[in-house]
Amino acid sequence: MNTYKLTYFNLKGIGEPIRMILTYAGKDFDDIRIEREHWVQLKPKTPFGKLPTLEMNGKVLHQSVAICRYLGEEAGLGGNSNWENLEIDMIAETVTDIKNIMSHFYRQLDDESREKKRPELLNETIPFYLERLDNIIKNNGGYFVNNKLTWVDFYFAGFSETIEGMLGEKICEKYSNISQHRKKLYNIPEIQNWISKRPSTMI
Amino acid sequence: MNTYKLTYFNLKGIGEPIRMILTYAGKDFDDIRIEREHWVQLKPKTPFGKLPTLEMNGKVLHQSVAICRYLGEEAGLGGNSNWENLEIDMIAETVTDIKNIMSHFYRQLDDESREKKRPELLNETIPFYLERLDNIIKNNGGYFVNNKLTWVDFYFAGFSETIEGMLGEKICEKYSNISQHRKKLYNIPEIQNWISKRPSTMI
Numbered sequence: 001m002n003t004y005k006l007t008y009f010n011l012k013g014i015g016e017p018i019r020m021i022l023t024y025a026g027k028d029f030d031d032i033r034i035e036r037e038h039w040v041q042l043k044p045k046t047p048f049g050k051l052p053t054l055e056m057n058g059k060v061l062h063q064s065v066a067i068c069r070y071l072g073e074e075a076g077l078g079g080n081s082n083w084e085n086l087e088i089d090m091i092a093e094t095v096t097d098i099k100n101i102m103s104h105f106y107r108q109l110d111d112e113s114r115e116k117k118r119p120e121l122l123n124e125t126i127p128f129y130l131e132r133l134d135n136i137i138k139n140n141g142g143y144f145v146n147n148k149l150t151w152v153d154f155y156f157a158g159f160s161e162t163i164e165g166m167l168g169e170k171i172c173e174k175y176s177n178i179s180q181h182r183k184k185l186y187n188i189p190e191i192q193n194w195i196s197k198r199p200s201t202m203i
Numbered sequence: 204m205n206t207y208k209l210t211y212f213n214l215k216g217i218g219e220p221i222r223m224i225l226t227y228a229g230k231d232f233d234d235i236r237i238e239r240e241h242w243v244q245l246k247p248k249t250p251f252g253k254l255p256t257l258e259m260n261g262k263v264l265h266q267s268v269a270i271c272r273y274l275g276e277e278a279g280l281g282g283n284s285n286w287e288n289l290e291i292d293m294i295a296e297t298v299t300d301i302k303n304i305m306s307h308f309y310r311q312l313d314d315e316s317r318e319k320k321r322p323e324l325l326n327e328t329i330p331f332y333l334e335r336l337d338n339i340i341k342n343n344g345g346y347f348v349n350n351k352l353t354w355v356d357f358y359f360a361g362f363s364e365t366i367e368g369m370l371g372e373k374i375c376e377k378y379s380n381i382s383q384h385r386k387k388l389y390n391i392p393e394i395q396n397w398i399s400k401r402p403s404t405m406i
Contacts, residue, residue, distance in 0.1 A: 048297050048335060066292035073285045082276045089269035094251050096296075100303055132251060 004029035008052035009036070011201045012165075014064040014099060015052045017158030020185075021068055021151055023194040025075035033199065065092050065155070072151025079150065087145045088152045091136070095156050098129050098163065106166045106203075122167055134175040142181060149185075157185045165203035207232035211255035212239070214404045215368075217267040217302060218255040220361030223388075224271055224354055226397040228278035236402065268295050268358070275354025282353065290348045291355045294339070298359050301332050301366065309369045309406075325370055337378040345384060352388075360388045368406035 004022060008015030010033035022029045034042060034051075043049050047062045054061040061067050069092070072078050079085035105117055133144075133156070141147030144156065160172050160182060172178050186195060207225060211218030213236035225232045237245060237254075246252050250265045257264040264270050272295070275281050282288035308320055336347075336359070344350030347359065363375050363385060375381050389398060 047293075048300070049331065050300075061289065061293065063293045063296035066289055066296050069292060070285060070289040073288075082273060085276075086264065086269055086273040089272060090250075090264065090266045093266035093269050096299070097251070097253075104307075128252065 002027070002057055003055075005032060005055040006030065006052060007032045007034065007042075007055070009034060009039075010199065011203050012158065012162045013203065014159060014162075016162070017068050017151075017155040018052060018054060018064060018071065019198070020154045020158045020191055020194065021071045021075060021077065023190050024077075024154065024188065025071065026190065027071075031198075065096060068092070068151050068155050072154075075151075077149060077151040077154075079145065084146055084150075088150050091133070091144045091152045092155055094129065094133070095152070095159060098126070099159060101125060102163055102166050118167065122169060122171065126163065126167065126171060130172065130175050130178060134177045137177040137181050142177070142184060153181065153185060157182045162203045165201075205230070205260055206258075208235060208258040209233065209255060210235040210237060210245075210258070212237060212242075213402065214406045215361065215365045216406065217362060219365070220271050220354075220358040221255060221257060221267060221274065222401070223357045223361045223394055223397065224274045224278060224280065226393050227280075227357065227391065228274065229393065234401075268299060271295070271354050271358050275357075278354075280352065280354040280357075282348065287349055287353075291353050294336075294347045294355045295358055297332070297336070298355070298362060301329070302362060304328060305366055305369050321370070325372060325374065329366065329370065329374060333375065333378050333381060337380045340380040340384050345380070345387060356384065356388060360385045365406045368404075 004027055006015060006018055006022070006029050008018075019029070019031060039051075042051075046053055047060060050062060052062075052064055052067070054067050061070070069078070069089075079088050101121070105114060105121060109117060136144055143149055144152050160178070164170050164172060172182065185191060207230055209218060209221055209225070209232050211221075222232070222234060242254075245254075249256055250263060253265060255265075255267055255270070257270050264273070272281070272292075282291050304324070308317060308324055312320060339347055346352055347355050363381070367373050367375060375385065388394060
């Protein structure tokens, strides 16, 4: 039997989609949440100085999108063709763009610059992405790709609460398709169970 | 027959790996290079306000990694298993991390901040990545994954000249495995021919 050890910070972020896909696939995993003060010691031991990492049977995997795609494929959440995988990947890389914008906003700006930047993100940058993603869900039967659940649905939904936590506003709830999409995913019994027991974090 | 129209700026960047994979696969493509002043008009017509896009039989594809993976798979440059694809993807997302660092440095900083930042990138940040990538090539028979050519070899090599152009230093040449890897790819006859005829650009 495979063993899984996920190492990340005590937050949802880009670790949460991995936790959700593992949960959906019925895989038990160690959910290691390290504190910032331990990160300094751990950082040089990771493949490229970043988290999350997923240790699987002793092999250390890194890069959240790569991990989600791999686990998704194993769980039957990949595309049925190279073309369908392309459609999944275009969404995934777009979500990563949002992640990079949010990460820069939340981690690299000082308090003053962050408050200056917040209105632009809330009123322009993030709505630009969410409008388009909402429309894609609308045109694909309530999912991102081809009317069915794939790993990229978890990649976005899992990260979406972090977008809201970082902005301090439930911005996803303004988009009906995105909002329903998240509700639908969170109503999957395994995911519902995971959410009821996961540690409560702001982001 | 498929038709391909690549739209990007007049630079190598993350468009060059796509150009190389199309070239390697023997596909003719329109290599549209737009000037910054036309970008304002074009931007709202792209899927998520970004380039490159690849128009294939009228369908507009976006996100360079997704496009490289799709074209790579079609050209026999994908992995042989889900695990091999994971190994390819971990490298690809790492190269994207470098791309984001370089893009922030080159596009978002003012001249003064850029000059302040340059030594850190040249002496710490980029070497941190290149050392590790160099070692991976060394351990994989001169390629990134499993002793054979895959699309991620083009993704890194195609972008590597842009890293050097942005830093103003041939930093990749300091790493023997990376340097040989690039030479080997550029000696593939189709790629050699492409390089001899492509527009000359600094980045």
